[in-house]
Amino acid sequence: MAPADSTPSKASSKAEAKAALKNLKAQQKAEQRDRKARKKANKQEGFFARIKQVFTMTRSYDPNIGWWMALAFFATFGVFFLLFTLLLNWVTGLLIGLPFGLLAAMIVMNRRAEKAAFSRIEGRPGAAAAALSTLKRGWVVTEEPVAMDPKTQDAIFRVVGKPGLVLITEGPAGRVNKLVEKTRKRFSPILRDTGVPIHVIQSGRGDQQVPLQKLVKTIKKLDKKLTKHEVNAVDRRLTALPISRPPIPKGVDPYRTRPDRKALRG
Structure with a gap:
């Protein structure tokens, strides 16, 4: 009778181990997905935070930066929207015009940011x-x-x-x-x-x-x-x-001064 009683117990223990292992793998996958989602969110937050920082710095030098960016966006968007609307349809024109308009606005901001960064250090030693x-x-x-x-x-x-x-x-x-x-x-x-x-x-x-x-x-x-x-x-x-x-004058070494490279690259 003892061997017959031990067989169901062994089967149940194996089933419990498989279930536990399955739950552990599912938990690990869920944690991995959460980590990836948090990492992606942090990257997006960092990206937009850098854009905001560059825009704020540039606006202190060039108050009209917002208008120039808007002009670049609408001009580029309008050209691509009309072109692809005439060639294909308005949905395609919208989908293609939006990213190119945003790209044009970012290029304008990067150029103005570079000019602002150099204007802040121009005339200083180094x-x-x-x-x-x-x-x-x-x-x-x-x-x-x-x-x-x-x-x-x-x-x-x-x-x-x-x-x-x-x-x-x-x-x-x-x-x-x-x-x-x-x-x-x-x-x-x-x-x-x-x-x-x-x-x-x-x-x-x-x-x-x-x-x-x-x-x-x-x-x-x-x-x-x-x-x-x-x-x-x-x-x-x-x-x-x-x-x-x-001989270097006393105090802070002026030749250690460097502009924000992220601001220059956008």
Whole structure:
């Protein structure tokens, strides 16, 4: 009788174990779905929070940003809506016009946000370095100036890329020329046998100077002369050159200042 009684108990224990395992898997799946939903909600909240932050910052500089965004949205939406309504139907025109209208509004906000970000740092020591920090792959940018006048705080920053060596100046055009010539003489012996060109771009609002917001575009327009491997080789040569660091004034290092990259990219 004992073996006959033990068989139903074993079967019931197996059924209970299977049921418990099934419930555990269902609970784990539900928790996983909840985590994904919370993560997605947090991403959406973070995305809209960044947009709100960029819009608020831009509006403090450009109070008409809302009108410009609305104009871009309705103009783009109107063009796509009419076009696809005539070609297909109004539903297709609506579905295609809305996203393109929103995209146009975002592009306008990004452009205005970039201009606002640069306007906030323009004229400050290290503003050129902050603009250069937005250069992407293929460019080697020094965070600190390679030459600096401690009295006037005129400075020169170094960028190495496919166009060669690019020296970016900060300071009035006439006054910074002496610093440029000294820097040229220091780098020329190293690059003399390599044929690497040396470009000088003066940042600022004066004559023959490049505004801060156009600095990166101006650098990218320079003629390409080097390959990726040659860029790395030139950077190693220049890095090996001993640099006499200029005295930094007491207090916060102005060359640590950087703009909000998220605001610049939108």
